[in-house]
Amino acid sequence: MKMIATTIVLLLSLIAAANGFSQEYSYTEASDLTLVGKLMPDTPNPYHRVDTVRFKGFTPGENAQVRMSSGIAVAFRTDSKSIVIQTDFAVRNIRPNTTAFATCGYDLYIRKDGKWLWAAAGAQDAQKGSVLRLIGAMDGSMHECLLYLPIYSEESSIRIGTEKGAVIEPIGNPFRHRIAVLGSSYTHGISISRAGMTYPAQLSRSTGLQMLSLGCSGNCKLQDYFAAVLAEADVDAIIVDGFSNPSPDQMRQRLFPFIERIREGHPETPIIFQSTIYRENRNFMTDKDSYEAEKMATADSLMAIALRKYDNIHYIRPDATDRNHETSQDGIHPGDHGYTLWAESIRKPLLRILRKYGIR
The missing domain is CATH 3.40.50.1110 (SGNH hydrolase)
Structure with a gap:
C-alpha cells in the first residue's frame, strides 16, 4: 500500500509539472490588487457589490445576491509561469442552468496586442482549503491579467497564488x-x-x-x-x-x-x-x-x-x-x-x- 501511495504522489507531481504548476506559491489577496467593475467601492467586504448594512429594503434573496461578485474582476500583472487560486467561500452556489466555471469559478483574460484574449477558466473544489490550478506553462514574461470573479457565490477571501520569486502587482484600471x-x-x-x-x-x-x-x-x-x-x-x-x-x-x-x-x-x-x-x-x-x-x-x-x-x-x-x-x-x-x-x-x-x- 505504501508503494502504491508513493506512486500516486509521484504521478500527481509529474502531471503538475507537465502542466507548468510549481509546488511553491506566494499568495496575494485579490483586493490588494485592482478591483474593476465594482459599483460600490467602499463595501466592508471588498467582493460585495452593495453594502447591505447601509442600504436597506432588500429581501433575503436580494440581500444574498447583491453580496455576490458578478461583474467584478481583478486587474494585475505578473511574470509567474503559473497561477493558482484559493478561495474562502461564504456561500458557494451551483445552478442547474449555469456552469460551475461561472457560478463559483474564475475566468482569466490576458492582454495581447492591445486586446483581452481569453486564457483559462476553472472552478475550485468545494473542499475547504483546496486550490484551483488555473493556468500553467506560460513563458515567464510579464503579462497583464484580468481575472473575473464568480457570478453567483459570495467570497470572504480570494488569494491569487504565483510562483515564489515571481512579480505580482496591481495595474491601473484598464477601463x-x-x-x-x-x-x-x-x-x-x-x-x-x-x-x-x-x-x-x-x-x-x-x-x-x-x-x-x-x-x-x-x-x-x-x-x-x-x-x-x-x-x-x-x-x-x-x-x-x-x-x-x-x-x-x-x-x-x-x-x-x-x-x-x-x-x-x-x-x-x-x-x-x-x-x-x-x-x-x-x-x-x-x-x-x-x-x-x-x-x-x-x-x-x-x-x-x-x-x-x-x-x-x-x-x-x-x-x-x-x-x-x-x-x-x-x-x-x-x-x-x-x-x-x-x-x-x-x-x-x-x-x-x-x-x-x-x-x-
Missing part, C-alpha cells in the same frame, strides 16, 4: 468611466459558461468602458431601494435592464417613481433603459407568449411617456436571438452566443448615446 448596469438574471449572467461572458463584461472588453454590474436574478423589478443604490452611486451613466422581471402592473406602478428616485442623486445623468429580450419559451406556449407580449407592449407604452416626461432618458432594444432561434439555454436565458449577440446589438446605440455626454 474608462463608471457606468452602472442594473438588471435581471440576464445582467447577472445566468446560463453563461464562464464568468467573463456576461453581456456587461463583454461590453467592457469591446468598448473600453467600465460597466458596473448589479444584476439580481429574478429580483430586478424597478424597486425603490435599487433606485436608492443607483442614486448614491458614483457613476457617469446608468443602464437599466428593468423590464425583464416585473409584471405589467408593477411596471405601471413603479417606473416613474423609480426614475424620480434616481434623479434625486443624478439630476442630469443619462439613464438608458433596455427593453426585455424575446424569450424562446413563448414559441409554442400560448400563455407565456401572451404574457411576454403584454410585458413588452406595456414597457414600450410607458417608455414613450417617460421619453417625453423626463430629460436625458433613453430607450434601446437588445437582441439575443439569431435567425435560427438557436441561442436559448433554457427557454428564458441565452447561452454565451446569445449574450454575445446582446452585447453587440446594443454596443453602437450605447456609444452614440454616451458620446452626447462626453463619455467615450
Whole structure:
C-alpha cells in the first residue's frame, strides 16, 4: 500500500509539472490588487457589490445576491509561469442552468496586442482549503491579467497564488468611466459558461468602458431601494435592464417613481433603459407568449411617456436571438452566443448615446 501511495504522489507531481504548476506559491489577496467593475467601492467586504448594512429594503434573496461578485474582476500583472487560486467561500452556489466555471469559478483574460484574449477558466473544489490550478506553462514574461470573479457565490477571501520569486502587482484600471448596469438574471449572467461572458463584461472588453454590474436574478423589478443604490452611486451613466422581471402592473406602478428616485442623486445623468429580450419559451406556449407580449407592449407604452416626461432618458432594444432561434439555454436565458449577440446589438446605440455626454 505504501508503494502504491508513493506512486500516486509521484504521478500527481509529474502531471503538475507537465502542466507548468510549481509546488511553491506566494499568495496575494485579490483586493490588494485592482478591483474593476465594482459599483460600490467602499463595501466592508471588498467582493460585495452593495453594502447591505447601509442600504436597506432588500429581501433575503436580494440581500444574498447583491453580496455576490458578478461583474467584478481583478486587474494585475505578473511574470509567474503559473497561477493558482484559493478561495474562502461564504456561500458557494451551483445552478442547474449555469456552469460551475461561472457560478463559483474564475475566468482569466490576458492582454495581447492591445486586446483581452481569453486564457483559462476553472472552478475550485468545494473542499475547504483546496486550490484551483488555473493556468500553467506560460513563458515567464510579464503579462497583464484580468481575472473575473464568480457570478453567483459570495467570497470572504480570494488569494491569487504565483510562483515564489515571481512579480505580482496591481495595474491601473484598464477601463474608462463608471457606468452602472442594473438588471435581471440576464445582467447577472445566468446560463453563461464562464464568468467573463456576461453581456456587461463583454461590453467592457469591446468598448473600453467600465460597466458596473448589479444584476439580481429574478429580483430586478424597478424597486425603490435599487433606485436608492443607483442614486448614491458614483457613476457617469446608468443602464437599466428593468423590464425583464416585473409584471405589467408593477411596471405601471413603479417606473416613474423609480426614475424620480434616481434623479434625486443624478439630476442630469443619462439613464438608458433596455427593453426585455424575446424569450424562446413563448414559441409554442400560448400563455407565456401572451404574457411576454403584454410585458413588452406595456414597457414600450410607458417608455414613450417617460421619453417625453423626463430629460436625458433613453430607450434601446437588445437582441439575443439569431435567425435560427438557436441561442436559448433554457427557454428564458441565452447561452454565451446569445449574450454575445446582446452585447453587440446594443454596443453602437450605447456609444452614440454616451458620446452626447462626453463619455467615450
